[in-house]
Amino acid sequence: MQTAELGLVLIVIGVAVLIFAAVITIIKSSQKGNVKAGGVIMIGPVPIIFGTDKEVVKTVLVLSIVLMVLAIVLMFVYNFLGG
Numbered sequence: 001m002q003t004a005e006l007g008l009v010l011i012v013i014g015v016a017v018l019i020f021a022a023v024i025t026i027i028k029s030s031q032k033g034n035v036k037a038g039g040v041i042m043i044g045p046v047p048i049i050f051g052t053d054k055e056v057v058k059t060v061l062v063l064s065i066v067l068m069v070l071a072i073v074l075m076f077v078y079n080f081l082g083g
Contacts, residue, residue: 040064 029035038051038060047064051057 029057
């Protein structure tokens with residue numbers, strides 16, 4: 001599998017996860033009545049984090065740090081393997 005194909009597959013998986021998460025959130029909010037949400041916008045290495053309460057923001061912050069570390073590790077592995 002080439003790099004472009006892998007990138008396309010990862011984008012499709014990401015969109016599918018977003019749709020699944022939105023559906024689950026809608027189902028849960030219709031049962032309880034309150035929704036907690038948050039998100040992150042990555043502009044290069046700088047994350048812009050937003051959320052509805054402090055717990056969500058902390059969770060998104062941890063996930064964005066994990067994502068940045070994973071991206072750095074994958075870049076080093078790709079370069080080490082001769083990509």
